[in-house]
Amino acid sequence: MPVLTMRISFMALFIILATSGCGIYEKYGYGRVAQSKLDQASVTPIQLPVVAPSISQRYRPSFASSQAEHRGFDILVPSRTPVLAAADGEVSKVALSFLFGNQLILNHGRTDAGYRIQTRYFHLDEQLVKAGENVRRGQLIGYSGVTGLAGLYPHLHFEVHQLNDDDIPVAIRDLDPQLFWVDGKGRITCYKSTRDFAPVPVSLSYPVPCRDLTWQQ
Numbered sequence: 342m343p344v345l346t347m348r349i350s351f352m353a354l355f356i357i358l359a360t361s362g363c364g365i366y367e368k369y370g371y372g373r374v375a376q377s378k379l380d381q382a383s384v385t386p387i388q389l390p391v392v393a394p395s396i397s398q399r400y401r402p403s404f405a406s407s408q409a410e411h412r413g414f415d416i417l418v419p420s421r422t423p424v425l426a427a428a429d430g431e432v433s434k435v436a437l438s439f440l441f442g443n444q445l446i447l448n449h450g451r452t453d454a455g456y457r458i459q460t461r462y463f464h465l466d467e468q469l470v471k472a473g474e475n476v477r478r479g480q481l482i483g484y485s486g487v488t489g490l491a492g493l494y495p496h497l498h499f500e501v502h503q504l505n506d507d508d509i510p511v512a513i514r515d516l517d518p519q520l521f522w523v524d525g526k527g528r529i530t531c532y533k534s535t536r537d538f539a540p541v542p543v544s545l546s547y548p549v550p551c552r553d554l555t556w557q558q
């Protein structure tokens with residue numbers, strides 16, 4: 342293929358990818374959970390409020406190993422969407438990695454079994470907090486982006502982990518975020534600054550703002 346034609350087709354491909362990236366938010370928007378053939382039937386069904394940004398990929402457990410096939414939720418949000426702490430906690434790590442890009446890890450409280458719970462936020466454009474800092478539920482901790490191997494579409498990859506006191510992951514290391522929502526299993530709970538959330542640190546709220554709900558204090 343002549344060089345000029347190749348350049349033009351690369352440019353065409355680039356334009357298609359760039360514009361389809363914009364269209365995807367209109368396509369998915371709010372309140373939708375993308376279905377995949379890979380999803381396991383046994384996973385807790387998701388009740389996503391119509392005002393909550395859509396999920397393009399859900400958590401997928403692995404029955405062959407302790408590490409899930411998809412270790413969290415992908416929440417489809419444009420770059421520079423505010424990322425909110427899912428619960429009260431302390432910043433454990435602020436890092437940059439090839440795979441996950443700019444990442445933030447928060448420590449929260451313990452499960453009934455005594456394990457520590459962490460939430461993890463990947464592919465961020467920017468982190469706004471430092472390791473050791475205390476954060477409150479709903480606090481702006483960073484902005485979503487496409488850093489690391491985020492694929493074509495900007496999204497927030499959100500994980501929940503359980504660890505023992507030596508920081509070693511236990512049993513199934515990455516858990517379905519579905520098990521921890523404030524409003525109950527499977528019931529994704531939008532953060533709202535005017536709502537009184539019970540001070541239970543391992544109950545989580547959605548880590549991005551929902552439409553029409555106030556999140557700023």
Ligand SMILES: [Zn+2]
Nearest residue numbers: 413414415498
């Ligand atoms: Zn993901």
